Amino acid sequence: MNFVLLHYLLLKGGRDATLLLFSGLGFVPRGLVLQLVEGYLCLQNILIPRGTQDNCCDEASANNSKEEPCFDGEDDPIDNATLVQSSDGEAHYYDFHIVYSNSYRVPVLYFRGYCIDGQPLVLDDIEKDLPANSSKILTESKWTFITQEEHPYLNRPWYTLHPCGTCEWMKLLYANKAPMVKGVPVDQYIISWFSVVGQVIGLRTPLEMMRS
């Protein structure tokens, strides 16, 4: 299995299917999003709209403004052709990457969250965005925990579902398949994989993907 397998997901369903694939609870793709980049699949800019509740971005900027030096200069002209918008609670954006891990030999999900100004979200904030049953799965399962690792291509810390248990629970998933032929078709594997992993982070796998 190498990154060519990741192609399957993209080619099989085409753009529509993949968009369907990733519009789960509250997640909204902005523009065409799924593409194969340099060996990994990425889904960028998934938006979680938020209400006017306080969130990390507000707090972060509140903290910053205490230490921040004063920036008021002369006011630049605002002309009457400019619409003045009220600032709502800021949305959180997420990027998801599916990368193939050579050492564990399974696909691994990497993700990160951030506010629109680029300020990354910490794990506590991300966990608040996850649907309720995801947190349940995370705390109860001994196979899924979120850790922070260096992204193998971007060389920056991203959050990831640690892959050490993947092999075991994939085996469980296929345990009832009788008889076990020589391995599982590649595209089926990744959809099955995603059906578990997606639950943990609140992404739903639509039935259409399962059927194909």
Added chain:
Amino acid sequence: MAGHDNGSVLQFAPFQSSVDEGFWHRLSSLKLNQLGIDESPIFITGFYAPCSHSQVSNHLTLLGESLPPEPSAQSSHLSLRSGNRNRCSVPGILYNTNTLESFQALDKQSLMKAEAKKIWEDIHSGRAEQESSVLSRFLLISFADLKSWKFYYSFAFPALVLDPPAMITSLKPASQCFSLEEADSLTAVCNEWRNSSTTADVPFFLVSIDSNSHATIRHLKDWEVCRSDGYKLLFGFYDPCHLPNNPGWPLRNFIAFICSRWNLQKIRFFCYREHRGFADLGLSLVGEALISVSQEWKLHKHIPKAVGWEVNKGKKTRCITLANSMDPIKLAVSAAELNLKLMRWRALPSLDLHMLSATKCLLLGAGTLGCQVARMLMAWGVRKITLVDSGKVSMSNPLRQSLYTLEDCLNGGEYKALAAVKSLKQIFPAVEADGIVMAIPMPGHPVPSQDEHDVLEDCRRLQDLIDSHDAVFLLTDTRESRWLPTLLSSNANKITITAALGFDSFLVMRHGAGPLVDYRSESMSALSAELGNFSLADRDKRPRLGCYFCSDVVAPIDSTSNRTLDQQCTVTRPGLAPIASALAVELLVGILHHPHRIFAKAEFANSMDNGSTEQPLGILPHQIRGSLSQFSQMTLVGHSSSSCTACCSIVVNEFHNRKMDFVLEAINHPTYLEDLTGLTELKEAANSFDLDWDNDIDDDDECVEI
């Protein structure tokens, strides 16, 4: 905003920026590796796409690729990073300053003017027709603080101000402005335009609809042709905005371009928006604007005013901090914590990492044992480590004392305690390590009266150190140097662990609780619930576990003078120290996780009797004695002796009452301790014991005369 005949001022939704973390990473490395203090402006590329969601606008995005890739000379003209259907490239310029002060001192007005001038030039020179994305050029000013990894920045999207402003006479969803056929045709050609790699990233275009309801999209440079066609004509652009009643910001300069270049006063525009990647005429808008600027305004030499500094939550400047993903120290700390957390998740859910990181450890001795213990403690997540050693690093040390290198030996050698701390910080910068250069006063090494004051100072200092830490490791190389620390620990009831090496054998043990602890006191009441079944009488009678000296019948004496050469160099097999140090640290972790901690009773390997409290870390022995020659280990127990020279209640009480006077006396007169504890009597009694040897040996044949 329905159509009004007299119209109202056309209000545009401001462009919003979105800067990906990767942009700042790239800028930081550019600054550090190439630019240095060079503050000249940098050409950058922004990316945006038409709105694709009915509730959220699209942003102008900066990514790592927005910055120039090659270190070699930047060309003075633009080389735009190519776009695709997801990212339409827009040229921009970055002014990054070297200090916060110069950031604040930037003349924002003149910078804005300069960009406005460029746009105006591009309009009048015809460049905007060839490369229409220059109409949306933007400006970014920033200050990258590469010490705290904080980035301050402000965006400007210069828009030429029409004077008087444009008026809107109608604005409706596009689906309401076309016939069904026209709409279908338009949708089809839009999707085609968006799918073709040559046109996907062209954000301004002309829409021409002929009398057969057939739509075509053309480049701006085809204007003359379109005009002469006489068909229905709209000016289309990629609209990032989602609002139903306002067009997006790029339309501002587009209108300025249209009216000054092509002299139109009535402009029918098409705000192109998508849904899920396809043209959506329900979200897209069609509107009509009336321009009434004077001829003066259109003159090339009069550069119009420009507005467009981005305002976010009332402020123009934003600040983000990326320390968590860029600061190497923070990265090292989170990686270390990750390791421990994985251990906890996968194998030891009861591991208390917070407690470990808060435990203050005092290491007496920074030699072979001290260096290894310090490293092991850090690996367990202990952050607060104090090392005490009076010696300097000598040439033979680095081989066995794992914190030192050759450099520490030069010029007479660094003080071990200080070199060790430096080394610990290089391994793990977040460690809170302290090095104390101090000798431990020892019995049997009498103190000349002129030094008395200093020695007593050292004693007090040692007592303070022990009192202020949670666990003490005795890792020195003589027996007598362990006496005072043992006494002080006993007095303060601190967790104490001794490691001692022979040539090929070692001892690692934990000292028992001190004798002064009131078993009925408050600290015990927390335990009483757990001790449960034990009766009060049992608890009082349960003997304390012993200390390092409990099994000795001689007081510590001077063991260093009058030694042969091989006795003076502590000769041990190299493998011993790492083994003993590792066991010492594992023992500490076991104690810290045991509910009874210092009061925990001794447990033994391979014993049936470890039932009552099965600890996840395993048994908690009192003593471990190991032998390398046998590759074996034994777990033993030694109970406290009532005549122990270091921890028996007589001695500790005496210390408690007379403090440093007592210590001084013990140091200067070692027999004092033996007298005090009754050891002297014990020895006399043993000597006077008459052994009646049986001289009748029958098997003479077995014996050989020597």
